[in-house]
Amino acid sequence: MPLDTLQTRSRFLALFDRYGALLTAHQREVLDLHLRSDWSLAEIAANQGTSRAAVHDIVRRSTRSLEDYEARLGLLKEATRRRRALASLERELTTIKDRMTQMRS
Secondary structure, eight states: OOOOSHHHHHHHHHHHHHHGGGSOHHHHHHHIIIIISOOOHHHHHHHHTSOHHHHHHHHHHHHHHHHHHHHHHOHHHHHHHHHHHHHHHHHHHHHHHHHHHHHHO
């Protein structure tokens, strides 16, 4: 999956934060450089002493693994659900506080 949009990159950063420990040390290093440090595949390849194609393959396999972990474990989906539920509760609380303030006036 190409990491060319901000939304896609943000999603993979969130997946990497949750599941990165499940990747190999080499996969973690390459993805960290690519996702967090925003290195190009060519820059990583030069740093690693390998080909751009090899780095592309590692990024592709690693991101597939992250997606697979999310499909199996659902930690990101659950965090998103909880964040939305909390926001909804905060809105409801604000509404109740506003009503109470109006009733006192």
